[in-house]
Amino acid sequence: xxxxxxxxxxxxxxxxxxxxxxxxxxxxxxxxxxxxxxxxxxxxxxxxxxxxxxxxxxxxxxxxxxxxxxxxxxxxxxxxxxxxxxxxxxxxxxxxxxxxxxxxxxxxxxxxxxxxxxxxxxxxxxxxxxxxxxxxxxxxxxxxxxxxxxxxxxxxxxxxxxxxxxxxxxxxxxxxxxxxxxxxxxxxxxxxxxxxxxxxxxxxxxxxxxxxxxxxxxxxxxxxxxxxxxxxxxxxxxxxxxxxxxxxxxxxxxxxxxxxxxxxxxxxxxxxxxxxxxxxxxxxxxxxxxxxxxxxxxxxxxxxxxxxxxxxxxxxxxxxxxxxxxxxxxxxxxxxxxxxxxxxxxxxxxxxxxxxxxxxxxxxxxxxxxxxxxxxxxxxxxxxxxxxxxxxxxxxxxxxxxxxxxxxxxxxxxxxxxxxxxxxxxxxxxxxxxxxxxxxxxxxxxxxxxxxxxxxxxxxxxxxxxxxxxxxxxxxxxxxxxxxxxxxxxxxxxxxxxxxxxxxxxxxxxxxxxxxxxxxxxxxxxxxxxxxxxxxxxxxxxxxxxxxxxxxxxxxxxxxxxxxxxxxxxxxxxxxxxxxxxxxxxxxxxxxxxxxxxxxxxxxxxxxxxxxxxxxxxxxxxxxxxxxxxxxxxxxxxxxxxxxxx
Numbered sequence: 209x210x211x212x213x214x215x216x217x218x219x220x221x222x223x224x225x226x227x228x229x230x231x232x233x234x235x236x237x238x239x240x241x242x243x244x245x246x247x248x249x250x251x252x253x254x255x256x257x258x259x260x261x262x263x264x265x266x267x268x269x270x271x272x273x274x275x276x277x278x279x280x281x282x283x284x285x286x287x288x289x290x291x292x293x294x295x296x297x298x299x300x301x302x303x304x305x306x307x308x309x310x311x312x313x314x315x316x317x318x319x320x321x322x323x324x325x326x327x328x329x330x331x332x333x334x335x336x337x338x339x340x341x342x343x344x345x346x347x348x349x350x351x352x353x354x355x356x357x358x359x360x361x362x363x364x365x366x367x368x369x370x371x372x373x374x375x376x377x378x379x380x381x382x383x384x385x386x387x388x389x390x391x392x393x394x395x396x397x398x399x400x401x402x403x404x405x406x407x408x409x410x411x412x413x414x415x416x417x418x419x420x421x422x423x424x425x426x427x428x429x430x431x432x433x434x435x436x437x438x439x440x441x442x443x444x445x446x447x448x449x450x451x452x453x454x455x456x457x458x459x460x461x462x463x464x465x466x467x468x469x470x471x472x473x474x475x476x477x478x479x480x481x482x483x484x485x486x487x488x489x490x491x492x493x494x495x496x497x498x499x500x501x502x503x504x505x506x507x508x509x510x511x512x513x514x515x516x517x518x519x520x521x522x523x524x525x526x527x528x529x530x531x532x533x534x535x536x537x538x539x540x541x542x543x544x545x546x547x548x549x550x551x552x553x554x555x556x557x558x559x560x561x562x563x564x565x566x567x568x569x570x571x572x573x574x575x576x577x578x579x580x581x582x583x584x585x586x587x588x589x590x591x592x593x594x595x596x597x598x599x600x601x602x603x604x605x606x607x608x609x610x611x612x613x614x615x616x617x618x619x620x621x622x623x624x625x626x627x628x629x630x631x632x633x634x635x636x637x638x639x640x641x642x643x644x645x646x647x648x649x650x651x652x653x654x655x656x657x658x659x660x661x662x663x664x665x666x667x668x669x670x671x672x673x674x675x676x677x678x679x680x681x682x683x684x685x686x687x688x689x690x691x692x693x694x695x696x697x698x699x700x701x702x703x704x705x706x707x708x709x710x711x712x713x714x715x716x717x718x719x720x721x722x723x724x725x726x727x728x729x730x731x732x733x734x735x736x737x738x739x740x741x742x743x744x745x746x747x748x749x750x751x752x753x754x755x756x757x758x759x760x761x762x763x764x765x766x767x768x769x770x771x772x773x774x775x776x777x778x779x780x781x782x783x784x785x786x787x788x789x790x791x792x793x794x795x796x797x798x799x800x801x802x803x804x805x806x807x808x809x810x811x812x813x814x815x816x817x818x819x820x821x822x823x824x825x826x827x828x829x830x831x832x833x834x835x836x837x838x839x840x841x842x843x844x845x846x847x848x849x850x851x852x853x854x
Contacts, residue, residue, distance in 0.1 A: 211698065211700065219691050222686075223687045231684060231687070233683035237680065241676050244718070247714070248467035248720070252467040252470050252721050255725065268453045271456075271587050271590050272480060273485075273586045273591050274586075275485045277442040278491050279438060280437045280441050281434055282494070283392070283494070286367065286494040286497070290366045292408050293305065295409040296413060296540075296541040297541070299409055299417070303349045303365065306321055307321070308346050308360055308362045309322065309337050309344065310344060310359040311337070311359055313357070317337075318360045318361070319360030319362060326393075331389045334371075335376065340376055342372050344359075345368065345370075346364050346368045347366035348363045349365050367494060368495050369392070371492045374483060374487045375482075375484075375486065378452060378480055380450075380484045383447060387441075388491055388492055389492075404425045407423055408551070413543075414540065445488055448484060448487070448488070452480060452484055456480055473661070482593060489598065498541075500533075500541045500545060501521045501545050501546075503533070503542075504522070504542050508522065521546055523539065591735070593654055596649075596651070596657070599646050599653070603646035645780075649780065652783055657786065660794045663794075664724070664795065664798060665720065667798070668720045671798075679709065683706070689703045708808070716801045719804050723800035726800065728793070734793065735786060738786070738789075
């Protein structure tokens with residue numbers, strides 16, 4: 209046969225060892241691998257610098273989502289109580305109460321006094337003082353001799369709060385945390401609030417300055433103050449988003465890692481948004497109330513089966529008798545502080561008035577799904593991260609404040625609730641389950657979905673590398689396959705598949721790049737379309753006002769939802785749909801390379817085709833595993849909540 213002689217020469221050439229123990233066939237395989245990798249890198253760089261430009265994901269103003277604005281209600285109330293405590297301590301015990309940054313006595317320096325609302329210590333000073341860890345502000349009296357065992361030699365006579373430090377690397381998150389710090393200082397040195405705190409002391413405590421007719425803050429003043437500081441928080445978030453857009457690091461050296469580093473493409477979206485959103489939701493929180501109030505709470509716990517909301521600081525027992533105090537001065541002070549707290553709490557209401565709905569929104573943050581419409585021009589991945597992180601932060605806050613007496617003040621912080629007594633009753637029954645559900649859903653959106661491009665890409669690259677190792681073993685056998693004398697052409701029927709496998713190794717990296725770009729593009733378009741039509745779908749399920757159907761913006765009005773129950777159901781449905789779209793879209797990272805050889809008339813299978821569901825299985829296990837782990841703690845959380853409210 210005429211081709212037999214040519215095939216024999218080719219087979220010998222492919223089998224003869226040439227360099228470093230590799231035969232001709234293996235050297236061809238290695239060069240094909242190198243050329244295929246180079247082509248993929250060139251394609252990736254061309255996409256970066258020609259098609260995608262320097263900012264692959266879009267302009268910076270489309271990459272940062274605006275988080276929801278948490279309520280500052282409880283912090284305004286807490287600072288007012290601390291101010292009242294300072295006046296009461298001065299009147300009854302001649303104590304000088306100031307605000308301090310404190311450390312353990314072993315540190316030098318171990319304290320810094322906050323002397324005014326704008327000067328030192330600045331936020332940067334506080335960060336340096338705490339080595340970029342959480343900032344603690346203690347309202348108390350400092351005496352190195354009397355309080356030698358206290359941090360900073362400061363006794364927390366009037367309470368203590370913590371400003372959580374979430375992220376100091378993202379400029380937007382850093383600015384937002386600074387604004388929270390400045391707002392706390394502004395509250396503490398607010399002259400009108402301080403004056404009303406003095407009036408409460410004059411009205412309540414029998415001192416030389418006692419004045420039963422001293423004016424108290426009215427409902428309008430309280431609401432205006434709360435609105436002002438809530439607006440300050442909202443403005444701070446807006447400014448932080450602008451800061452992130454202006455000074456965030458969006459550019460990446462995508463050429464540094466070659467084509468195999470393309471999966472890092474989308475890391476910055478999750479990173480920037482996660483830091484900003486975590487900082488937004490982790491507002492300062494009261495860790496300790498004034499000492500007299502903490503003592504009152506313990507007395508009430510021992511005397512009653514449960515104490516809820518503001519009643520935990522009520523200086524009267526259930527039978528109407530006064531709590532016992534070591535000193536008469538403490539009794540008077542407890543009355544003043546209780547009045548200071550109730551003055552604020554009696555003048556604002558829960559968001560809906562329905563405690564069950566408010567509890568669902570407080571723990572799960574389901575309002576965030578419908579607030580995504582405010583981020584309509586933001587990249588879909590950024591929006592999903594924002595929604596997921598908001599749900600995770602709500603759930604984590606709910607879980608954290610379930611432990612210990614901080615549950616009441618904490619929920620008011622991020623839910624905007626005032627009547628925490630009713631929340632306490634409801635939370636003991638539903639908090640655990642709702643927290644678990646919220647964590648799972650937020651985990652999917654904030655972590656699993658953004659992880660999908662990398663996960664599928666990682667397995668695809670791994671499959672290509674395994675195919676290379678397979679070729680090193682199989683190429684000598686492929687050389688022998690050329691010894692068959694039947695058939696036409698140089699490869700012959702025995703060697704043709706080997707040439708196809710070399711072609712597959714050559715084009716697979718480029719196909720993986722195309723698959724990732726196609727997957728993320730299709731997924732982004734699908735999510736954007738879903739967001740656009742979601743409210744229309746919701747309207748068809750919940751109803752709408754037929755008289756204004758033709759009015760822009762009326763179809764899909766949230767007022768027709770059955771409060772949090774519909775929002776909860778639609779949030780779950782939305783997350784399931786997005787998760788399914790993500791799996792279907794990012795499968796292209798595997799499907800395009802695996803099916804590409806069909807276009808040249810061969811059904812050759814890649815080395816790892818039987819493992820093509822590995823990424824999907826891992827995603828499923830991640831979701832199921834997270835759900836299982838979280839559910840294990842549900843009963844314990846609920847049990848501790850009940851125990852700590854007794």
